[in-house]
Amino acid sequence: EVWRFGLEEIEGSVQYEYANRFAEIVSEKTDGQVEVRLFPYGQLGGLTDIYDQVQAGSVQLAFGSGFLGGTVPESQLFSLNFILTDDELSNTQILNDEAFRKNDDLIDSFRERSLHPLAIVPEGWQVWTANKAVRTPEDFAGLAIRTMDNRLLRETYSAYGANPTTMEYGELYSGLQLGQLDGNIQPVFAHQEMDFYQVQDYMIFANQAQFIATVMANADWYDNLSDEHEQVIEDAVVELVPYIHEVQTRLNTERLNIITENSDIEVIRLTPEERAVFRERSLPVRDVFVDMVGDRGENLLNALLELVEEGAPESAD
Ligand code: 6CS
Known part of the structure; x- marks a missing residue:
């Protein structure tokens, strides 16, 4: 079988x-x-x-x-x-x-x-890359960042001040190389194994999502x-x-080491204050999720938030 x-x-x-x-x-x-x-x-x-x-x-x-x-x-x-x-x-x-x-x-x-x-x-963490340094929503202005194809992600990156653009995974390398896109969002291993990092200048850890x-x-x-x-x-x-x-x-x-050894990509880690600005902007998107998928979505979101609160009281803010 x-x-x-x-x-x-x-x-x-x-x-x-x-x-x-x-x-x-x-x-x-x-x-x-x-x-x-x-x-x-x-x-x-x-x-x-x-x-x-x-x-x-x-x-x-x-x-x-x-x-x-x-x-x-x-x-x-x-x-x-x-x-x-x-x-x-x-x-x-x-x-x-x-x-x-x-x-x-x-x-x-x-x-x-x-x-x-x-x-x-x-x-793993979803890590941003871009052809410029991004630390604030203002830095995202006019930046065509590739998101996977769903409305939640488009709403999120619009709320962050960027121009979200959807593209198939397999077309992404050439999209970045040809300049149709300015930025990308992937876990580190994917930035490496798909060679995306080779056509990007900055790698930004905001720890905003897995x-x-x-x-x-x-x-x-x-x-x-x-x-x-x-x-x-x-x-x-x-x-x-x-x-x-x-x-x-x-x-x-391991892959982050490969990336930094094989390129001059600059790694940026957002400070708690910089991160808080993006967190604030992300909160209304929860309502977009609930409006989009109704009661079932709302129940699921609440169930998850409750487990998060129980599981890690010290980090639930
Ligand atoms: O960005 C994407 O489209 C893809 N990236 C990863 C790391 N896994 C699957 C997903 O579709």
């Missing part, structure tokens, strides 16, 4: 490492009867092509992140800025706490689109799994929570 697993990222990425370990666990637990076959970014077409194929059932499993907003609007919750803690491990644990991962509103929002959410995977992807399955396929296979998936997903945290922090650290 083969389970096809579609990735939004290339070989060597956080999603690849996740799926690779997932495949090993599944193979071990099924005595080799199930082979999980990985399809790195590009092999199944563009990003939304991957989601279409999971909805249709020709691919059983896939990652879905920013571009998934068009398919599952509620998933744009994961694009909101300044809603998690400053601690990456707590964030990973909170998002995969059963109270959130198995929240009915979350499950229903995917199932209504023939998908079933299995895990939520933070892949890059968050969900692992999802075709809902009918998932419902027809044997109890045993369903349990294998559940065990793998739980085992991968600490694993992927370790992998993403290690990859992001």
